[in-house]
Amino acid sequence: MSISPTKRLSMEGVDVEARTISSELGNLGLDSSKEAGDGSSFLPGTTPEALFYVLPYLGLKELLTLETVSSQLREAIRGDVTLWQQLHVDVPLNRKLTDAELVGLSSRSHGRLQSLSLIKCIRLSESVIEHIVEANPMLQKLNLSACTGVSAEAVLRMVKIQTERRSPHIPGLTQLRIRGLYGVTPEILESLQRMMQSEGNHSASDVIPSPHYYKNGEPSPAISEEQLIDIEACPKCRTARLVFDCTRPTCEQRRNIPLQQCRGCYLCIARCEECGVCIDGDDYEETFCMEFLCQSCWLRLPKCSECNRAGCSRHIEALDISETSIFSCDSCQGVLPGDTGPIFD
Template sequence: MDEEPSASEEAPAAREEEEAASSSSSGHHEGLLFSLRYLGVWDLLAVERVCRSLRFAVQSDSLLWKCIHIDGPPLSERITDEALLRLAQKAQGWLQCLSLVDCSKITDDGLRQVLEISPRLQKLSVSGCRRLSIEGLIHNLKAFESSGLSSGFTGIKQLKLGRLFSLLPEHYEDLRSLLGRNEVGCQPIASKPQFYHCGVSSLACDDDRAIDIEICPECQNLKFVYDCPSESCRAKGLDHCRACDSCIIRCSQCGRCMKDCRYEETFLLDYICRGCLEAQSEDRMEE
């Protein structure tokens, strides 16, 4: 991230000094500063380059960096271990949620450095981080838990792994124990169902699942396990028609199973139920 995004073309030095002097004397509107907390990482980095006063406002407020979400290109393709560490340092120890999606340059050592300066971190997502290893992740989380206990912090409570990690049963047990689920072999507790949508699970730490991977009731493999939104299936119980997408074929649009349902296979080898196909046809006719 040596080249940070800019909100506009660089102003001449004289103009920038004039803006800084004007801002320091009158100050920015309170509503503008309040709105900064709703901006993402990319936008906050852009605001930093508008003028000196806004740069000071962004850099001096550590709560703006309490949740760091790197949710895909172009930022995920450019962020390195050093850049991630600089972002975490902006939180000044108040970082609570870190979501790294498809950050291919982040390594185990880079994540370790961020954990060392983020004692309040509780939610972590590393989906698509190809240079991370499951062994290195477990080692870093164990070290993070040990340092947190000595400082009075609770440690990681939610973890998103995505599809790239191949977990062995012993890895799964270690992670469950680290996340506060010491009952090995029990299914994770979730207050809301997980539905299949184009094979993509929720990547951000926005639900109450301790971990996104669990044991499939059908094949007993560690995978994403989905519930069925079909009313006929849900009427038979919460555990009925619950399995990974390899064991139960599901509609890529609504997530329902294909039992007793007409469906079609798309060019991308996805499946769409008849109900979703008819809804798409009606939308095209209205357009």
């Protein structure tokens, strides 16, 4: 369940216009000088009771927005440790989140953080994340995808801390997501796997990864909860990256034959953005977004009215047009493509 703070919420007959986050986090709504209830939509003590019941279902942005609505809500949100045991920062807050703000948010769980997920949080430094890991022994899930301020060595240290404190009461790290980090060598990846697989995680290590196909830069289906680490050494180039399987029926049949399999990272095997099939020279069709499409996907997707090139569905969506309307692609309009891409390293 997710409620956009920019929409009007109607609860128990009370219309609440949740305000957008003050100056986009001003920052993150953690400014203690800003009193809760400023411009509140409610009279003191009149916060609709239903709002308290939806809190566990809201994301970070919604919680931070509601904090500013009334002092009652602010107290309820900040005082409930369970709301802060899973901290997930993604678009749009990720690019603005600073070290100090992350420390503030993580401290709300009072050392009981279980899941820390920081997607493309490019302003964060590794020392602060390491400090948070140290302060939260119960941390089981760590997602640092494309946090470019975090080195592979820092990830090693964090996993080591959690591994060494593992006990019957402390599970240690059971899930690590590090796609898009710099410097993860096959040796480092092996050390991470070894540490995470030891002792308590036997059952998880026995799980054979199911195939993941390529779909708009993401694995499809998504990496399962049981998989310890999202990346693996690419069978072709040995670089630690997401590895994709092939949707082409003849390639699928060869999945278990090491020298013939069509498995590899996005750099080793070009794949259709839409259906994940491997692209060979004859099958390639030119696109306005410079990504690969197979012939059949190219034929069905909308084309730019000027250059007659198709684009992948992600870029079509970014142009904010319907599938049937006439449009000009960014390059025909002389505009650089926006940052709509997936995480690549």
